[in-house]
Amino acid sequence: MSAPGSARTARPAPSVPAGGGPATTIVRTALISLGVLAIVLGAWVLQDTVSTKQIWGLVSWLILAVIIHDGILSPVVAAISIAMRRAGHRIPPAVLAILQGGVVVGAVFTLIVVPEIVRKAKGPKNYTVTPLDYGLHLALLWAAVAVVTAIVVVVYLRVTRARRR
Protein backbone atom coordinates (compact mmCIF):
# COMPACT_ATOMS: atom_id res chain seq x y z
CA MET A 1 0.00 0.00 0.00
CA SER A 2 1.35 3.40 -0.87
CA ALA A 3 1.37 6.12 1.73
CA PRO A 4 -1.12 8.95 1.23
CA GLY A 5 0.10 11.48 -1.25
CA SER A 6 3.26 9.50 -1.91
CA ALA A 7 5.24 10.13 -5.04
CA ARG A 8 4.15 8.00 -7.91
CA THR A 9 6.40 8.60 -10.84
CA ALA A 10 4.57 9.56 -14.00
CA ARG A 11 4.34 6.40 -16.04
CA PRO A 12 3.42 6.73 -19.70
CA ALA A 13 0.27 4.71 -20.32
CA PRO A 14 -0.18 2.94 -23.64
CA SER A 15 -1.55 4.89 -26.62
CA VAL A 16 -1.56 8.25 -24.89
CA PRO A 17 -2.25 10.99 -27.44
CA ALA A 18 0.97 12.91 -27.84
CA GLY A 19 -0.54 16.38 -27.27
CA GLY A 20 1.28 19.47 -28.42
CA GLY A 21 1.24 18.55 -32.14
CA PRO A 22 0.93 21.34 -34.74
CA ALA A 23 -2.88 21.08 -34.81
CA THR A 24 -3.02 21.41 -31.03
CA THR A 25 -0.76 24.46 -31.17
CA ILE A 26 -3.01 26.14 -33.74
CA VAL A 27 -6.15 25.40 -31.70
CA ARG A 28 -4.50 26.60 -28.49
CA THR A 29 -3.29 29.82 -30.07
CA ALA A 30 -6.72 30.50 -31.56
CA LEU A 31 -8.56 29.78 -28.29
CA ILE A 32 -6.23 31.90 -26.17
CA SER A 33 -6.23 34.85 -28.61
CA LEU A 34 -10.02 34.76 -29.03
CA GLY A 35 -10.43 34.39 -25.29
CA VAL A 36 -8.24 37.38 -24.48
CA LEU A 37 -10.14 39.46 -27.07
CA ALA A 38 -13.46 38.43 -25.49
CA ILE A 39 -12.22 39.30 -21.99
CA VAL A 40 -11.17 42.75 -23.22
CA LEU A 41 -14.52 43.17 -25.01
CA GLY A 42 -16.41 42.14 -21.87
CA ALA A 43 -14.42 44.58 -19.75
CA TRP A 44 -15.12 47.33 -22.27
CA VAL A 45 -18.87 46.54 -22.32
CA LEU A 46 -18.83 46.63 -18.52
CA GLN A 47 -17.23 50.06 -18.20
CA ASP A 48 -19.43 51.30 -21.07
CA THR A 49 -22.76 50.25 -19.52
CA VAL A 50 -22.12 50.24 -15.77
CA SER A 51 -21.15 53.21 -13.57
CA THR A 52 -17.75 53.27 -11.82
CA LYS A 53 -19.43 52.99 -8.44
CA GLN A 54 -21.23 49.83 -9.53
CA ILE A 55 -18.01 48.38 -10.96
CA TRP A 56 -16.45 48.70 -7.49
CA GLY A 57 -19.52 47.02 -6.09
CA LEU A 58 -18.99 44.18 -8.56
CA VAL A 59 -15.27 43.94 -7.69
CA SER A 60 -16.16 43.64 -4.00
CA TRP A 61 -18.57 40.80 -4.79
CA LEU A 62 -15.98 39.02 -6.94
CA ILE A 63 -13.43 39.18 -4.10
CA LEU A 64 -16.09 38.12 -1.61
CA ALA A 65 -17.00 35.10 -3.79
CA VAL A 66 -13.38 33.89 -3.78
CA ILE A 67 -13.05 34.46 -0.02
CA ILE A 68 -16.29 32.58 0.72
CA HIS A 69 -15.43 29.69 -1.58
CA ASP A 70 -11.67 29.30 -1.10
CA GLY A 71 -11.47 30.61 2.43
CA ILE A 72 -14.57 29.08 4.03
CA LEU A 73 -16.38 26.42 1.96
CA SER A 74 -13.32 24.53 0.66
CA PRO A 75 -11.49 24.24 4.01
CA VAL A 76 -14.73 23.17 5.71
CA VAL A 77 -15.31 20.47 3.07
CA ALA A 78 -11.67 19.31 3.39
CA ALA A 79 -11.92 19.25 7.19
CA ILE A 80 -15.19 17.26 7.12
CA SER A 81 -13.64 14.82 4.69
CA ILE A 82 -10.56 14.29 6.93
CA ALA A 83 -12.75 13.99 10.03
CA MET A 84 -14.96 11.39 8.33
CA ARG A 85 -11.91 9.45 7.14
CA ARG A 86 -10.51 9.32 10.69
CA ALA A 87 -13.75 8.70 12.50
CA GLY A 88 -15.04 6.23 9.97
CA HIS A 89 -12.09 3.91 9.47
CA ARG A 90 -14.17 0.95 10.65
CA ILE A 91 -17.04 1.85 8.32
CA PRO A 92 -16.85 0.34 4.81
CA PRO A 93 -15.52 3.03 2.44
CA ALA A 94 -18.50 2.70 0.11
CA VAL A 95 -20.88 3.43 3.01
CA LEU A 96 -18.82 6.51 3.84
CA ALA A 97 -19.08 7.62 0.20
CA ILE A 98 -22.87 7.11 0.20
CA LEU A 99 -23.24 9.19 3.40
CA GLN A 100 -21.09 11.95 1.91
CA GLY A 101 -23.23 11.84 -1.26
CA GLY A 102 -26.34 12.46 0.81
CA VAL A 103 -24.72 15.47 2.47
CA VAL A 104 -23.69 16.85 -0.95
CA VAL A 105 -27.27 16.65 -2.31
CA GLY A 106 -28.72 18.35 0.76
CA ALA A 107 -26.00 21.02 0.95
CA VAL A 108 -26.34 22.11 -2.69
CA PHE A 109 -30.14 22.33 -2.40
CA THR A 110 -29.78 24.34 0.81
CA LEU A 111 -27.49 26.79 -0.94
CA ILE A 112 -29.92 27.24 -3.82
CA VAL A 113 -33.14 27.39 -1.79
CA VAL A 114 -32.14 29.49 1.26
CA PRO A 115 -31.87 32.76 -0.76
CA GLU A 116 -35.34 32.00 -2.12
CA ILE A 117 -36.68 31.58 1.45
CA VAL A 118 -35.07 34.93 2.36
CA ARG A 119 -36.64 36.58 -0.69
CA LYS A 120 -40.07 35.20 0.14
CA ALA A 121 -39.74 36.35 3.76
CA LYS A 122 -38.96 39.89 2.57
CA GLY A 123 -42.20 39.92 0.60
CA PRO A 124 -42.31 39.25 -3.15
CA LYS A 125 -43.47 41.93 -5.59
CA ASN A 126 -46.62 39.98 -6.36
CA TYR A 127 -48.22 36.79 -5.08
CA THR A 128 -47.30 34.66 -8.11
CA VAL A 129 -43.58 35.08 -7.36
CA THR A 130 -42.24 32.44 -4.90
CA PRO A 131 -45.70 30.92 -4.28
CA LEU A 132 -44.43 27.65 -2.71
CA ASP A 133 -43.50 26.81 0.89
CA TYR A 134 -39.78 26.51 0.24
CA GLY A 135 -38.75 26.03 3.88
CA LEU A 136 -41.09 23.06 4.23
CA HIS A 137 -39.97 21.61 0.90
CA LEU A 138 -36.30 21.94 1.91
CA ALA A 139 -36.97 20.17 5.22
CA LEU A 140 -38.83 17.41 3.36
CA LEU A 141 -35.94 17.15 0.90
CA TRP A 142 -33.45 16.62 3.75
CA ALA A 143 -35.77 13.98 5.22
CA ALA A 144 -36.04 12.26 1.83
CA VAL A 145 -32.24 12.39 1.42
CA ALA A 146 -31.83 10.79 4.86
CA VAL A 147 -34.32 8.00 4.03
CA VAL A 148 -32.88 7.31 0.56
CA THR A 149 -29.30 7.35 1.92
CA ALA A 150 -30.27 4.86 4.64
CA ILE A 151 -31.98 2.59 2.10
CA VAL A 152 -28.97 2.69 -0.25
CA VAL A 153 -26.62 1.84 2.65
CA VAL A 154 -28.79 -1.10 3.76
CA VAL A 155 -29.12 -2.42 0.21
CA TYR A 156 -25.36 -2.04 -0.34
CA LEU A 157 -24.52 -3.90 2.87
CA ARG A 158 -26.96 -6.74 2.07
CA VAL A 159 -25.68 -7.12 -1.49
CA THR A 160 -22.00 -7.20 -0.43
CA ARG A 161 -22.78 -9.65 2.40
CA ALA A 162 -24.67 -11.92 0.00
CA ARG A 163 -21.74 -11.78 -2.43
CA ARG A 164 -19.25 -12.73 0.25
CA ARG A 165 -21.18 -15.91 1.14
Next chain:
Amino acid sequence: MREMLYGLRRAVSSPNRNARTAVVIGRLLGAAFTICLFTGLYSHFLQDPASWMRFPTSPVSLYRFTQGIHITSGIACFPLLFAKLYAVMPQLFKFPPIKSVVEGLERGSIAIFVAASLVEIFTGLLDTFQYYPEPFDFRQTHFAMAIVIGGSLAVHIGVKLPLIQRYWLKKNSYDANGDFITPEEDVVPPSAQQTARARLAAQDLDEAGLRDPALVYSKGLTDDVVASRPPRGVVGRVFDWIDRTPQVDKMSSRRGFFASIGVTTAAVVAFTVGQSATPFTGINFFAPRKNGYGPNSLPINRSAAAAQVLETAMSPDWTLTVTRGDASNSFTLEQLEAMPQYEAALPIACVEGWSQMAHWKGVRLHDLVSLVGATEPESLKVTSLEKKGGYRIMLMGSEYVHDPSTLVALHLNGERLDIEHGYPARMIAPGRPGVLQTKWLSTIEVLT
Protein backbone atom coordinates in the same frame (compact mmCIF):
# COMPACT_ATOMS: atom_id res chain seq x y z
CA MET B 1 6.92 27.79 2.48
CA ARG B 2 7.67 24.72 0.37
CA GLU B 3 6.76 22.31 3.17
CA MET B 4 3.66 24.38 3.96
CA LEU B 5 2.37 24.19 0.37
CA TYR B 6 3.24 20.51 0.01
CA GLY B 7 1.59 19.84 3.37
CA LEU B 8 -1.59 21.66 2.30
CA ARG B 9 -1.57 19.84 -0.98
CA ARG B 10 -1.21 16.42 0.65
CA ALA B 11 -3.92 17.38 3.13
CA VAL B 12 -6.51 18.04 0.41
CA SER B 13 -5.44 15.24 -1.94
CA SER B 14 -8.00 12.54 -2.62
CA PRO B 15 -8.50 9.86 -5.28
CA ASN B 16 -11.37 11.92 -6.71
CA ARG B 17 -9.37 15.14 -6.94
CA ASN B 18 -7.27 14.74 -10.04
CA ALA B 19 -6.94 15.94 -13.62
CA ARG B 20 -9.17 13.12 -14.91
CA THR B 21 -12.15 14.00 -12.68
CA ALA B 22 -11.55 17.67 -13.57
CA VAL B 23 -11.73 16.78 -17.27
CA VAL B 24 -14.94 14.74 -16.86
CA ILE B 25 -16.73 17.46 -14.86
CA GLY B 26 -15.11 20.18 -17.01
CA ARG B 27 -16.67 18.76 -20.18
CA LEU B 28 -20.16 18.93 -18.63
CA LEU B 29 -19.60 22.35 -17.09
CA GLY B 30 -18.10 23.67 -20.34
CA ALA B 31 -21.19 22.46 -22.21
CA ALA B 32 -23.52 24.07 -19.64
CA PHE B 33 -21.60 27.37 -19.78
CA THR B 34 -21.66 27.37 -23.59
CA ILE B 35 -25.41 26.69 -23.65
CA CYS B 36 -25.96 29.48 -21.11
CA LEU B 37 -23.81 31.87 -23.15
CA PHE B 38 -25.56 31.33 -26.48
CA THR B 39 -29.13 31.14 -25.15
CA GLY B 40 -28.30 34.26 -23.12
CA LEU B 41 -26.98 36.10 -26.17
CA TYR B 42 -30.16 35.14 -28.06
CA SER B 43 -32.27 36.56 -25.25
CA HIS B 44 -30.11 39.68 -25.10
CA PHE B 45 -30.43 40.45 -28.80
CA LEU B 46 -34.17 39.75 -28.80
CA GLN B 47 -34.49 42.54 -26.23
CA ASP B 48 -31.79 44.78 -27.63
CA PRO B 49 -31.50 44.03 -31.35
CA ALA B 50 -29.19 45.65 -33.87
CA SER B 51 -31.22 47.35 -36.60
CA TRP B 52 -30.50 44.61 -39.18
CA MET B 53 -31.54 41.74 -36.94
CA ARG B 54 -34.63 39.62 -37.71
CA PHE B 55 -35.83 36.74 -35.55
CA PRO B 56 -37.80 33.57 -36.24
CA THR B 57 -41.49 33.68 -35.28
CA SER B 58 -41.85 29.93 -35.61
CA PRO B 59 -41.86 27.67 -33.68
CA VAL B 60 -43.88 29.92 -31.39
CA SER B 61 -42.26 28.35 -28.31
CA LEU B 62 -38.69 28.93 -29.49
CA TYR B 63 -37.91 31.54 -26.84
CA ARG B 64 -39.73 29.52 -24.23
CA PHE B 65 -37.35 26.69 -25.06
CA THR B 66 -34.10 28.72 -25.26
CA GLN B 67 -34.75 30.66 -22.06
CA GLY B 68 -35.98 27.60 -20.17
CA ILE B 69 -32.73 25.88 -21.18
CA HIS B 70 -30.75 29.01 -20.17
CA ILE B 71 -32.11 29.05 -16.63
CA THR B 72 -32.11 25.27 -16.22
CA SER B 73 -28.49 24.85 -17.33
CA GLY B 74 -27.64 27.81 -15.10
CA ILE B 75 -29.09 25.93 -12.13
CA ALA B 76 -27.26 22.75 -13.23
CA CYS B 77 -24.04 24.80 -13.10
CA PHE B 78 -24.24 24.96 -9.29
CA PRO B 79 -23.34 21.32 -8.54
CA LEU B 80 -21.10 21.13 -11.62
CA LEU B 81 -19.10 24.27 -10.78
CA PHE B 82 -18.65 23.20 -7.16
CA ALA B 83 -17.56 19.75 -8.36
CA LYS B 84 -15.06 21.30 -10.75
CA LEU B 85 -13.61 23.60 -8.10
CA TYR B 86 -13.49 20.66 -5.70
CA ALA B 87 -11.62 18.49 -8.21
CA VAL B 88 -8.94 21.11 -8.93
CA MET B 89 -8.58 22.42 -5.38
CA PRO B 90 -5.13 20.83 -4.73
CA GLN B 91 -3.86 23.00 -7.64
CA LEU B 92 -4.22 26.01 -5.34
CA PHE B 93 -1.16 24.82 -3.43
CA LYS B 94 1.61 24.64 -6.01
CA PHE B 95 5.29 24.94 -5.35
CA PRO B 96 6.72 27.24 -6.49
CA PRO B 97 3.38 29.13 -6.52
CA ILE B 98 4.23 30.95 -9.76
CA LYS B 99 6.99 29.78 -12.07
CA SER B 100 6.84 32.43 -14.80
CA VAL B 101 5.07 35.61 -15.87
CA VAL B 102 2.88 33.65 -18.28
CA GLU B 103 1.89 31.25 -15.52
CA GLY B 104 1.19 34.21 -13.24
CA LEU B 105 -1.16 35.67 -15.86
CA GLU B 106 -2.81 32.28 -16.30
CA ARG B 107 -3.42 31.88 -12.57
CA GLY B 108 -4.74 35.45 -12.47
CA SER B 109 -7.13 34.73 -15.33
CA ILE B 110 -8.37 31.63 -13.49
CA ALA B 111 -9.03 33.75 -10.38
CA ILE B 112 -11.18 36.10 -12.47
CA PHE B 113 -12.83 33.14 -14.22
CA VAL B 114 -13.77 31.45 -10.94
CA ALA B 115 -14.91 34.64 -9.20
CA ALA B 116 -16.97 35.82 -12.18
CA SER B 117 -18.56 32.38 -12.65
CA LEU B 118 -19.61 32.19 -9.00
CA VAL B 119 -21.06 35.71 -9.00
CA GLU B 120 -22.71 35.17 -12.40
CA ILE B 121 -24.62 32.01 -11.52
CA PHE B 122 -25.49 33.21 -8.02
CA THR B 123 -26.89 36.61 -9.07
CA GLY B 124 -28.56 34.83 -12.01
CA LEU B 125 -30.30 32.50 -9.57
CA LEU B 126 -31.39 35.47 -7.42
CA ASP B 127 -32.80 37.17 -10.53
CA THR B 128 -35.13 34.20 -11.13
CA PHE B 129 -36.96 35.22 -7.97
CA GLN B 130 -36.52 38.97 -8.47
CA TYR B 131 -33.99 39.37 -5.66
CA TYR B 132 -31.31 42.02 -6.21
CA PRO B 133 -29.11 42.48 -3.11
CA GLU B 134 -26.06 43.08 -5.31
CA PRO B 135 -24.65 46.65 -5.42
CA PHE B 136 -24.64 46.67 -9.24
CA ASP B 137 -27.15 46.57 -12.06
CA PHE B 138 -28.05 42.96 -12.77
CA ARG B 139 -28.80 42.97 -16.49
CA GLN B 140 -25.80 44.94 -17.79
CA THR B 141 -23.38 43.17 -15.46
CA HIS B 142 -24.78 39.73 -16.28
CA PHE B 143 -24.22 40.45 -19.98
CA ALA B 144 -20.70 41.92 -19.64
CA MET B 145 -19.56 39.17 -17.26
CA ALA B 146 -20.93 36.51 -19.62
CA ILE B 147 -18.56 37.78 -22.33
CA VAL B 148 -15.64 37.83 -19.87
CA ILE B 149 -16.50 34.29 -18.70
CA GLY B 150 -16.82 33.03 -22.29
CA GLY B 151 -13.37 34.48 -23.05
CA SER B 152 -11.89 33.06 -19.84
CA LEU B 153 -13.30 29.65 -20.72
CA ALA B 154 -11.62 29.79 -24.15
CA VAL B 155 -8.29 30.85 -22.55
CA HIS B 156 -8.61 28.12 -19.92
CA ILE B 157 -9.30 25.39 -22.51
CA GLY B 158 -6.45 26.73 -24.65
CA VAL B 159 -3.99 26.64 -21.74
CA LYS B 160 -5.08 23.22 -20.50
CA LEU B 161 -5.58 21.56 -23.91
CA PRO B 162 -2.59 19.16 -23.64
CA LEU B 163 -3.78 18.10 -20.18
CA ILE B 164 -7.37 17.74 -21.45
CA GLN B 165 -6.17 15.54 -24.33
CA ARG B 166 -3.95 13.56 -21.95
CA TYR B 167 -6.86 12.71 -19.62
CA TRP B 168 -9.75 12.69 -22.11
CA LEU B 169 -10.01 8.90 -21.91
CA LYS B 170 -10.32 6.87 -18.74
CA LYS B 171 -7.96 4.16 -19.97
CA ASN B 172 -5.13 6.69 -20.28
CA SER B 173 -5.78 8.17 -16.83
CA TYR B 174 -5.47 5.22 -14.44
CA ASP B 175 -2.87 2.47 -14.25
CA ALA B 176 -3.64 -1.26 -14.00
CA ASN B 177 -3.90 -0.82 -10.22
CA GLY B 178 -6.59 1.84 -10.59
CA ASP B 179 -4.23 4.59 -9.39
CA PHE B 180 -4.30 7.95 -11.13
CA ILE B 181 -1.24 8.55 -13.30
CA THR B 182 -0.06 11.90 -11.93
CA PRO B 183 1.44 14.41 -14.38
CA GLU B 184 5.17 14.81 -13.70
CA GLU B 185 4.91 18.44 -12.57
CA ASP B 186 2.15 17.63 -10.10
CA VAL B 187 3.95 14.92 -8.17
CA VAL B 188 4.16 15.95 -4.51
CA PRO B 189 7.07 14.43 -2.59
CA PRO B 190 6.06 12.62 0.61
CA SER B 191 7.02 14.19 3.93
CA ALA B 192 10.16 13.02 5.74
CA GLN B 193 7.91 11.31 8.30
CA GLN B 194 6.01 9.45 5.60
CA THR B 195 9.25 8.26 3.96
CA ALA B 196 10.64 7.03 7.26
CA ARG B 197 7.39 5.28 8.20
CA ALA B 198 7.24 3.64 4.76
CA ARG B 199 10.81 2.30 5.27
CA LEU B 200 9.83 0.90 8.67
CA ALA B 201 6.67 -0.59 7.26
CA ALA B 202 8.72 -2.29 4.55
CA GLN B 203 10.51 -4.17 7.37
CA ASP B 204 7.16 -4.99 8.98
CA LEU B 205 7.88 -2.56 11.80
CA ASP B 206 5.60 0.02 13.38
CA GLU B 207 7.26 3.04 14.98
CA ALA B 208 4.85 2.89 17.93
CA GLY B 209 6.14 -0.59 18.78
CA LEU B 210 9.76 0.58 18.88
CA ARG B 211 9.54 2.95 21.83
CA ASP B 212 11.08 0.63 24.48
CA PRO B 213 14.08 2.62 25.84
CA ALA B 214 15.80 -0.58 26.99
CA LEU B 215 16.29 -1.82 23.45
CA VAL B 216 19.09 -0.66 21.20
CA TYR B 217 18.60 -0.71 17.46
CA SER B 218 20.93 -0.36 14.52
CA LYS B 219 21.81 3.20 13.50
CA GLY B 220 19.63 3.19 10.35
CA LEU B 221 16.61 1.91 12.22
CA THR B 222 17.04 4.46 15.03
CA ASP B 223 17.28 7.27 12.48
CA ASP B 224 14.08 6.12 10.82
CA VAL B 225 12.24 5.89 14.14
CA VAL B 226 13.34 9.43 15.02
CA ALA B 227 12.45 10.72 11.57
CA SER B 228 9.03 9.10 11.70
CA ARG B 229 8.01 11.08 14.78
CA PRO B 230 5.70 14.07 14.31
CA PRO B 231 7.62 17.30 13.72
CA ARG B 232 7.67 20.08 16.31
CA GLY B 233 5.28 22.99 16.06
CA VAL B 234 1.52 23.06 15.75
CA VAL B 235 1.40 23.32 11.96
CA GLY B 236 3.81 20.43 11.46
CA ARG B 237 1.87 18.28 13.93
CA VAL B 238 -1.44 19.05 12.25
CA PHE B 239 -0.06 18.17 8.81
CA ASP B 240 1.48 14.97 10.17
CA TRP B 241 -1.83 14.07 11.82
CA ILE B 242 -3.59 14.60 8.48
CA ASP B 243 -0.86 12.65 6.65
CA ARG B 244 -1.49 9.70 8.94
CA THR B 245 -5.23 9.79 8.23
CA PRO B 246 -6.07 6.62 6.36
CA GLN B 247 -6.58 7.28 2.66
CA VAL B 248 -10.04 6.48 1.35
CA ASP B 249 -10.70 3.59 -0.97
CA LYS B 250 -10.08 4.96 -4.46
CA MET B 251 -12.96 3.25 -6.27
CA SER B 252 -15.55 4.18 -3.61
CA SER B 253 -14.17 7.70 -3.57
CA ARG B 254 -14.47 8.24 -7.31
CA ARG B 255 -17.78 6.44 -7.79
CA GLY B 256 -19.22 8.28 -4.81
CA PHE B 257 -18.05 11.60 -6.21
CA PHE B 258 -19.56 11.13 -9.67
CA ALA B 259 -22.76 9.60 -8.27
CA SER B 260 -23.22 12.52 -5.83
CA ILE B 261 -22.72 15.13 -8.55
CA GLY B 262 -24.93 13.22 -10.99
CA VAL B 263 -27.78 12.82 -8.51
CA THR B 264 -27.52 16.45 -7.32
CA THR B 265 -27.51 17.84 -10.85
CA ALA B 266 -30.45 15.66 -11.92
CA ALA B 267 -32.39 16.59 -8.77
CA VAL B 268 -31.88 20.38 -8.94
CA VAL B 269 -32.98 20.29 -12.58
CA ALA B 270 -35.95 17.96 -12.02
CA PHE B 271 -37.31 19.91 -9.02
CA THR B 272 -37.12 23.35 -10.67
CA VAL B 273 -37.62 22.81 -14.41
CA GLY B 274 -41.40 22.48 -13.86
CA GLN B 275 -41.68 26.28 -13.95
CA SER B 276 -41.05 26.11 -17.70
CA ALA B 277 -41.45 22.46 -18.75
CA THR B 278 -45.10 21.48 -18.23
CA PRO B 279 -44.55 17.71 -17.75
CA PHE B 280 -42.53 18.49 -14.60
CA THR B 281 -45.17 20.73 -12.97
CA GLY B 282 -46.04 17.95 -10.51
CA ILE B 283 -42.51 17.82 -9.06
CA ASN B 284 -41.87 21.57 -9.14
CA PHE B 285 -40.86 21.93 -5.46
CA PHE B 286 -38.32 24.74 -5.61
CA ALA B 287 -38.89 26.94 -8.68
CA PRO B 288 -39.96 30.55 -8.02
CA ARG B 289 -43.05 30.17 -10.25
CA LYS B 290 -45.80 27.64 -10.55
CA ASN B 291 -47.56 26.93 -13.83
CA GLY B 292 -51.26 27.70 -13.71
CA TYR B 293 -50.95 29.87 -10.59
CA GLY B 294 -52.11 33.45 -10.98
CA PRO B 295 -54.92 35.53 -12.48
CA ASN B 296 -56.31 33.93 -15.66
CA SER B 297 -54.40 30.80 -14.48
CA LEU B 298 -51.09 32.41 -15.45
CA PRO B 299 -48.30 33.92 -13.28
CA ILE B 300 -47.47 37.61 -13.65
CA ASN B 301 -44.24 39.56 -13.46
CA ARG B 302 -45.18 43.21 -13.17
CA SER B 303 -48.40 43.96 -11.36
CA ALA B 304 -50.83 46.70 -12.39
CA ALA B 305 -50.18 48.44 -9.06
CA ALA B 306 -46.41 48.46 -9.64
CA ALA B 307 -46.94 49.84 -13.16
CA GLN B 308 -49.33 52.49 -11.72
CA VAL B 309 -52.02 51.79 -14.31
CA LEU B 310 -54.95 50.87 -12.02
CA GLU B 311 -56.82 54.09 -12.86
CA THR B 312 -55.83 54.66 -16.49
CA ALA B 313 -56.42 51.05 -17.54
CA MET B 314 -59.85 50.87 -15.88
CA SER B 315 -60.97 54.26 -17.26
CA PRO B 316 -64.08 54.08 -19.52
CA ASP B 317 -62.36 56.69 -21.73
CA TRP B 318 -59.55 54.27 -22.65
CA THR B 319 -58.72 54.05 -26.34
CA LEU B 320 -55.97 52.41 -28.34
CA THR B 321 -54.44 54.87 -30.80
CA VAL B 322 -52.82 53.54 -33.96
CA THR B 323 -50.82 56.03 -36.03
CA ARG B 324 -48.77 56.00 -39.24
CA GLY B 325 -47.37 59.34 -40.33
CA ASP B 326 -50.36 61.69 -40.40
CA ALA B 327 -52.92 58.88 -40.36
CA SER B 328 -54.33 58.16 -36.93
CA ASN B 329 -57.09 55.90 -35.68
CA SER B 330 -58.40 55.46 -32.16
CA PHE B 331 -60.28 52.37 -31.02
CA THR B 332 -62.45 51.92 -27.97
CA LEU B 333 -62.64 48.47 -26.38
CA GLU B 334 -66.10 47.98 -27.98
CA GLN B 335 -64.72 48.83 -31.41
CA LEU B 336 -61.84 46.38 -30.96
CA GLU B 337 -64.31 43.68 -29.93
CA ALA B 338 -66.45 44.39 -32.99
CA MET B 339 -63.50 43.56 -35.28
CA PRO B 340 -62.88 39.95 -36.43
CA GLN B 341 -61.56 37.99 -33.44
CA TYR B 342 -58.83 35.38 -33.77
CA GLU B 343 -57.51 32.79 -31.35
CA ALA B 344 -53.90 31.80 -30.86
CA ALA B 345 -51.98 29.46 -28.54
CA LEU B 346 -48.85 31.41 -27.64
CA PRO B 347 -46.60 31.06 -24.59
CA ILE B 348 -45.63 33.70 -22.08
CA ALA B 349 -41.91 33.08 -21.66
CA CYS B 350 -40.14 35.28 -19.16
CA VAL B 351 -36.45 36.22 -19.14
CA GLU B 352 -36.44 34.96 -15.56
CA GLY B 353 -37.00 31.47 -16.91
CA TRP B 354 -40.60 30.60 -16.12
CA SER B 355 -42.94 30.07 -19.03
CA GLN B 356 -46.40 28.76 -19.76
CA MET B 357 -48.55 28.14 -22.82
CA ALA B 358 -51.71 30.26 -22.89
CA HIS B 359 -54.76 30.70 -25.09
CA TRP B 360 -55.41 34.19 -26.36
CA LYS B 361 -58.26 35.81 -28.26
CA GLY B 362 -58.28 39.25 -29.82
CA VAL B 363 -57.66 41.37 -32.90
CA ARG B 364 -54.96 40.47 -35.39
CA LEU B 365 -52.24 43.14 -35.15
CA HIS B 366 -51.84 42.99 -38.94
CA ASP B 367 -55.54 43.89 -39.42
CA LEU B 368 -55.22 46.81 -37.03
CA VAL B 369 -52.13 48.41 -38.60
CA SER B 370 -53.52 47.81 -42.14
CA LEU B 371 -56.31 50.25 -41.24
CA VAL B 372 -53.73 53.07 -41.13
CA GLY B 373 -52.04 51.78 -44.32
CA ALA B 374 -49.09 49.84 -42.88
CA THR B 375 -47.19 47.77 -45.45
CA GLU B 376 -45.16 44.59 -45.14
CA PRO B 377 -41.66 45.62 -43.94
CA GLU B 378 -42.75 48.23 -41.42
CA SER B 379 -41.99 47.95 -37.73
CA LEU B 380 -43.74 49.40 -34.68
CA LYS B 381 -43.20 51.49 -31.61
CA VAL B 382 -45.65 50.39 -28.96
CA THR B 383 -46.32 52.37 -25.78
CA SER B 384 -47.93 51.14 -22.60
CA LEU B 385 -50.00 53.07 -20.04
CA GLU B 386 -47.21 52.33 -17.52
CA LYS B 387 -45.98 55.51 -15.82
CA LYS B 388 -42.35 54.40 -15.93
CA GLY B 389 -40.16 51.36 -16.44
CA GLY B 390 -37.64 50.07 -18.94
CA TYR B 391 -40.27 48.32 -21.02
CA ARG B 392 -42.90 51.08 -21.20
CA ILE B 393 -41.93 51.60 -24.84
CA MET B 394 -41.42 48.50 -26.96
CA LEU B 395 -40.08 48.23 -30.49
CA MET B 396 -41.44 45.43 -32.65
CA GLY B 397 -39.73 44.16 -35.80
CA SER B 398 -41.76 43.69 -38.98
CA GLU B 399 -41.48 39.89 -38.72
CA TYR B 400 -43.81 40.00 -35.70
CA VAL B 401 -46.10 42.77 -36.97
CA HIS B 402 -47.21 40.76 -39.98
CA ASP B 403 -47.25 37.31 -38.39
CA PRO B 404 -50.89 36.11 -38.41
CA SER B 405 -50.62 34.80 -34.84
CA THR B 406 -49.59 38.18 -33.34
CA LEU B 407 -52.63 39.54 -31.51
CA VAL B 408 -53.80 42.56 -29.63
CA ALA B 409 -55.26 40.24 -27.04
CA LEU B 410 -58.52 40.97 -25.18
CA HIS B 411 -59.15 37.52 -23.71
CA LEU B 412 -56.86 35.04 -21.97
CA ASN B 413 -57.54 31.38 -21.20
CA GLY B 414 -61.27 31.76 -21.88
CA GLU B 415 -61.79 34.84 -19.69
CA ARG B 416 -61.64 38.59 -20.12
CA LEU B 417 -57.99 39.73 -19.80
CA ASP B 418 -57.27 40.40 -16.11
CA ILE B 419 -55.97 43.84 -15.12
CA GLU B 420 -52.76 42.10 -14.00
CA HIS B 421 -52.32 40.65 -17.48
CA GLY B 422 -52.82 43.94 -19.32
CA TYR B 423 -56.54 44.82 -19.44
CA PRO B 424 -57.98 46.28 -21.59
CA ALA B 425 -55.58 45.10 -24.31
CA ARG B 426 -52.07 43.70 -24.53
CA MET B 427 -49.68 42.53 -27.21
CA ILE B 428 -48.92 38.86 -27.67
CA ALA B 429 -46.47 37.74 -30.38
CA PRO B 430 -44.75 34.42 -31.07
CA GLY B 431 -41.20 33.72 -29.87
CA ARG B 432 -40.59 36.89 -27.85
CA PRO B 433 -39.60 37.45 -24.20
CA GLY B 434 -42.46 38.28 -21.82
CA VAL B 435 -41.15 41.80 -21.15
CA LEU B 436 -41.80 42.63 -24.82
CA GLN B 437 -45.41 41.34 -24.69
CA THR B 438 -46.52 44.85 -23.73
CA LYS B 439 -49.46 45.07 -21.32
CA TRP B 440 -51.97 47.94 -20.89
CA LEU B 441 -51.56 49.15 -24.49
CA SER B 442 -51.88 52.87 -25.12
CA THR B 443 -50.49 53.69 -28.57
CA ILE B 444 -49.14 51.82 -31.56
CA GLU B 445 -47.01 53.85 -33.93
CA VAL B 446 -46.08 52.43 -37.34
CA LEU B 447 -42.48 53.39 -38.14
CA THR B 448 -42.18 54.25 -41.81
